[in-house]
Amino acid sequence: MELLAVEAAGRGMAVRAAEELGPVVGPAHWYGGPLAGAQLADRLGFALLEPVDDWLAELPEEFTGRQVRVGTVADALALDRPMFVKPPRDKSFPADVYADGSRLPAGLDPGTPALFSEVVTFAAEYRLFLLDGRIATASRYAVFGRLDARPLRTDGTDRADRAVGAEIAEFVGRLVAVAGHTLPSAVVLDVGQLLDPYRAGHRWAVVEANMAWFSHAYAADPGRVLDVVLRAAGPREWVRPGDLAFVRS
Structure with a gap:
């Protein structure tokens, strides 16, 4: 939250805690919990985009792996x-x-x-901030269920990072082609390397989808995270037609 606040302030945006709002002038965005967000949405005029409850359950098993x-x-x-x-x-x-x-x-x-x-084992899990079906920024956040955050840099010199980034990009590309219309244009997607005792190596699977405005950035680029959050929780009149079905009611 502090990283995003610094990034927003650097763009000339006023950053305020919910309990210290006072008068608000101009368009408002939200980053925080769903209860407070729902209480403030009408007062401040923002809309909260989020995946539907059964999104993961409706995904083909080729993407869930379970x-x-x-x-x-x-x-x-x-x-x-x-x-x-x-x-x-x-x-x-x-x-x-x-x-x-x-x-x-x-x-x-x-x-x-x-x-x-079903109970499965993810060797490593990554948080992806998606904007218009593309990965804006990403971070590893867990290894075998334990917190272990590090940036996922796909354009650096680390060959392993590049390989993982290419695999994730390919997986997300296939997912978006099949089910991109079932997600808001600004959303968080968690994916992981799923270990299968009956197959060598690993395969990629969706862990879950989350609201960008209530998701930890971990080691992702704060500026790009903020880009996704601003779309996911911004003025109601700015909501795109394709996102209307994902506005939190």
């Missing part, structure tokens, strides 16, 4: 085997592998949406 389905917390509570469970859009409960439904946090609303996924 079976994914959408349900509710009630379905999760009925699980009798290990499953990765997460909320589709917010952080109403921790995304994790649960041994069974009894391990979920107590007190959850049974009607809360949930995504269910």
